[in-house]
Amino acid sequence: MIEIDGLTKTYEATTVVDHVSLTIEKGEICVIVGTSGSGKTTLMRMINRLVEPTAGTVRIDGRDTRDRPAHQLRRQIGYAIQGHGLFPHRTVGQNIGTVPRLLGWEKPRIAARVDELLSLFQLDPALYRDRLPSELSGGQQQRVGVARALAAEPDILLMDEPFGALDPIIRSKAQDDLLAIQKRFGTTIVLVTHDMEEAITLGSKIAVMDKGKLLQYATPAEIIARPATDFVNQLIGTGDRPFRLLSLETVLDHVEPGEAAGDAIDASLSLRDAYAECLWSGRDAIPVEEAGQRIGRVTLSRLTALAARPQ
Amino acid sequence: MAQLLSSPSDLQAARVPRLDKLGIIIAVLVLAAVFFLPFVISRPNRIVAGMALPISGALPALQAIVLYGLIALGSVIGLLRVPSLWRLASSFVVVLSLCLFLGGAANFLTPEGNTVARVSPGAGFWVLVFAFALIAADALVRLRLGPLARIGVLLLVAAAIAAMLWAGVWQNLSILKEYANRGAAFWAEARTHVALAFGSLAVATVIGVPVGILCYRRSSVRAALLPVLNMVQTIPSIALFGLLIAPLAWLAANVPGASAVGISGIGTAPAMIALFAYSLLPIVSNTVIGLDGVDASVKDAARGMGMTDNQVLFGVELPLAFPVILTGIRIVLVQNIGLATIAALIGGGGFGVFVFQGIGQTAMDLVLLGAVPTVALAFVAAVVLDALVELVSPKRVPSA
Numbered sequence: 200m201i202e203i204d205g206l207t208k209t210y211e212a213t214t215v216v217d218h219v220s221l222t223i224e225k226g227e228i229c230v231i232v233g234t235s236g237s238g239k240t241t242l243m244r245m246i247n248r249l250v251e252p253t254a255g256t257v258r259i260d261g262r263d264t265r266d267r268p269a270h271q272l273r274r275q276i277g278y279a280i281q282g283h284g285l286f287p288h289r290t291v292g293q294n295i296g297t298v299p300r301l302l303g304w305e306k307p308r309i310a311a312r313v314d315e316l317l318s319l320f321q322l323d324p325a326l327y328r329d330r331l332p333s334e335l336s337g338g339q340q341q342r343v344g345v346a347r348a349l350a351a352e353p354d355i356l357l358m359d360e361p362f363g364a365l366d367p368i369i370r371s372k373a374q375d376d377l378l379a380i381q382k383r384f385g386t387t388i389v390l391v392t393h394d395m396e397e398a399i400t401l402g403s404k405i406a407v408m409d410k411g412k413l414l415q416y417a418t419p420a421e422i423i424a425r426p427a428t429d430f431v432n433q434l435i436g437t438g439d440r441p442f443r444l445l446s447l448e449t450v451l452d453h454v455e456p457g458e459a460a461g462d463a464i465d466a467s468l469s470l471r472d473a474y475a476e477c478l479w480s481g482r483d484a485i486p487v488e489e490a491g492q493r494i495g496r497v498t499l500s501r502l503t504a505l506a507a508r509p510q
Numbered sequence: 511m512a513q514l515l516s517s518p519s520d521l522q523a524a525r526v527p528r529l530d531k532l533g534i535i536i537a538v539l540v541l542a543a544v545f546f547l548p549f550v551i552s553r554p555n556r557i558v559a560g561m562a563l564p565i566s567g568a569l570p571a572l573q574a575i576v577l578y579g580l581i582a583l584g585s586v587i588g589l590l591r592v593p594s595l596w597r598l599a600s601s602f603v604v605v606l607s608l609c610l611f612l613g614g615a616a617n618f619l620t621p622e623g624n625t626v627a628r629v630s631p632g633a634g635f636w637v638l639v640f641a642f643a644l645i646a647a648d649a650l651v652r653l654r655l656g657p658l659a660r661i662g663v664l665l666l667v668a669a670a671i672a673a674m675l676w677a678g679v680w681q682n683l684s685i686l687k688e689y690a691n692r693g694a695a696f697w698a699e700a701r702t703h704v705a706l707a708f709g710s711l712a713v714a715t716v717i718g719v720p721v722g723i724l725c726y727r728r729s730s731v732r733a734a735l736l737p738v739l740n741m742v743q744t745i746p747s748i749a750l751f752g753l754l755i756a757p758l759a760w761l762a763a764n765v766p767g768a769s770a771v772g773i774s775g776i777g778t779a780p781a782m783i784a785l786f787a788y789s790l791l792p793i794v795s796n797t798v799i800g801l802d803g804v805d806a807s808v809k810d811a812a813r814g815m816g817m818t819d820n821q822v823l824f825g826v827e828l829p830l831a832f833p834v835i836l837t838g839i840r841i842v843l844v845q846n847i848g849l850a851t852i853a854a855l856i857g858g859g860g861f862g863v864f865v866f867q868g869i870g871q872t873a874m875d876l877v878l879l880g881a882v883p884t885v886a887l888a889f890v891a892a893v894v895l896d897a898l899v900e901l902v903s904p905k906r907v908p909s910a
């Protein structure tokens with residue numbers, strides 16, 4: 200659990216982060232979203248003390264982060280950034296092994312962990328372990344960057360626009376991978392982005408920042424349904440609200456018994472995908488299948504009701 | 511050339527090979543050197559005015575014809591756009607022949623048993639060597655040799671020169687006659703020269719890199735120090751050597767023990783200090799530039815993962831800045847090998863001793879005995895360090 204309390208950062212006369220308080224529960228993905236220059240990065244960097252706060256405190260599992268040297272704190276917290284920051288003079292394996300080495304792990308344990316992570320990120324260890332980062336594609340470099348951040352099995356992972364440099368298809372793949380890994384390890388993730396779409400896709404909680412202030416801190420559904428200010432509303436995009444709402448749930452959550460004509464869709468797709476399929480194929484209902492078995496249908500009228508503003 | 515034969519104009523070009531631009535300039539140089547400049551200067555003794563002789567006057571007729579032929583052939587190959595390897599090989603052969611025939615001319619022009627007659631290379635010889643060395647250098651660049659291959663070529667050239675020296679090809683040449691009279695002094699001054707150049711470099715590196723790190727971390731230190739070092743660089747070298755004489759002489763006279771450890775107004779100490787002063791700026795500024803140039807996201811990631819400041823410095827920043835720092839060391843070494851010549855003016859020793867003695871006695875051969883090894887040393891240092899810089903630089907792999 201991360202408790203941020205009255206956190207403030209002032210550079211000379213300008214206050215960049217202004218009395219921000221929020222609590223991130225264990226195993227949550229907290230996405231900090233806002234326009235550029237709103238103080239997202241500064242807020243995140245105060246958690247691992249890359250930026251020292253002017254005022255306020257950060258507690259991790261009840262312990263003040265200032266009760267130990269900053270470098271020791273950082274070794275307990277994963278850190279991944281846009282443009283990955285891989286060491287160009289070290290191999291992929293050495294890059295991933297950085298924090299374990301700093302923590303004094305035994306060599307065989309580091310080697311085993313490196314291979315485990317490479318496999319987890321779909322990079323053949325034998326093929327990639329000894330390459331230099333410059334010999335990888337952009338998407339591969341980004342995966343190695345996240346693997347490196349996870350190497351010492353941290354409970355907390357900080358990510359600053361980690362997918363910002365990727366093209367849309369690779370980005371959505373990377374987002375899916377991150378969600379899968381988060382589920383598997385139960386890591387608490389704090390992720391900074393300026394993209395509301397990404398925030399809604401990834402976040403279990405979204406923190407909206409503007410001019411250093413925290414405007415709203417709530418679940419994606421809550422933010423879409425009840426934006427705290429006009430600014431939050433604008434950030435969501437009023438024309439997209441119903442679709443954003445639908446994208447939060449899967450077909451499986453709303454499948455109902457019954458038959459329908461035509462091709463089936465998979466239960467793991469989002470309601471938004473189901474809605475698009477209804478409109479596109481001109482059907483009022485679509486059969487739903489799970490692992491190849493028909494399990495029921497989803498109806499246009501139900502989807503339309505779900506897309507309406509929650510009361 | 512096969513891949514060039516794709517359009518009609520290329521076909522024409524293949525029948526009448528196009529001329530190489532550098533080759534044209536060099537052909538003009540060669541013509542001037544062959545017809546208007548002396549190949550050797552021959553004198554009855556080392557200080558009287560001599561007789562300027564062209565190739566035809568310096569060698570037996572048959573040898574002269576062979577040399578003219580080789581020069582003509584080398585120039586034509588230099589003029590044409592033939593593969594670089596041919597140009598390299600032909601210019602190599604011509605330079606080698608020039609060196610061999612220079613020795614031959616000295617043997618031919620020196621009467622048997624005469625030890626006072628002097629035969630020196632003339633302006634024509636130097637221009638010809640320069641012209642064909644240019645073709646060779648151009649060909650080497652176009653061949654894009656790797657760093658190790660370049661060092662290999664250097665070793666080959668050094669071996670060829672050593673073999674010719676050992677075989678006595680140039681034994682009747684003036685510069686070697688000067689050497690014969692001064693063998694012991696030559697090697698003593700060579701040691702001093704190398705000690706001055708490398709010693710000042712070593713001290714400047716040991717002090718300059720930490721100072722560079724300090725400048726990188728503290729902008730106040732950088733703002734105060736770099737302008738001072740910049741100013742030192744603008745002081746003319748002779749003035750700087752001279753400027754140090756007075757304070758050091760005062761130190762030697764007034765501080766007990768100072769003269770015992772070798773400090774005096776003239777000699778090696780002020781030369782060392784002056785060379786050190788010139789070395790500091792390139793090393794400090796290249797250290798700062800190299801550290802500044804390390805990708806900000808790499809530094810941020812290093813700190814964010816929990817490296818201490820020293821771990822970031824030694825594990826990430828210095829290794830990534832190293833090629834730039836090494837470039838600074840290369841600049842300093844080549845510069846100091848040249849500048850160390852001036853140390854002789856204040857009694858510091860080195861090859862400059864022969865240069866300035868030679869100027870004083872108007873004995874050009876003695877000047878050469880100091881100048882030729884200095885140039886050779888600087889050249890070797892440049893080639894070797896350039897190769898090293900390339901070896902330690904990150905390989906350029908096209909990123910996807």
Ligand SMILES: Nc1ncnc2c1ncn2[C@@H]1O[C@H](COP(=O)(O)OP(=O)(O)O)[C@@H](O)[C@H]1O
Pocket residue numbers: 210215233234235236237238239240241242
């Ligand atoms: N070290 C610094 N010194 C002065 N101003 C800074 C510094 N770091 C950030 N800022 C300012 O703080 C504001 C917020 O920056 P940042 O947290 O990076 O915003 P975001 O990540 O939301 O784009 C910006 O206006 C930026 O210029």
Ligand SMILES: [Mg+2]
Pocket residue numbers: 239240241391
């Ligand atoms: Mg930012």
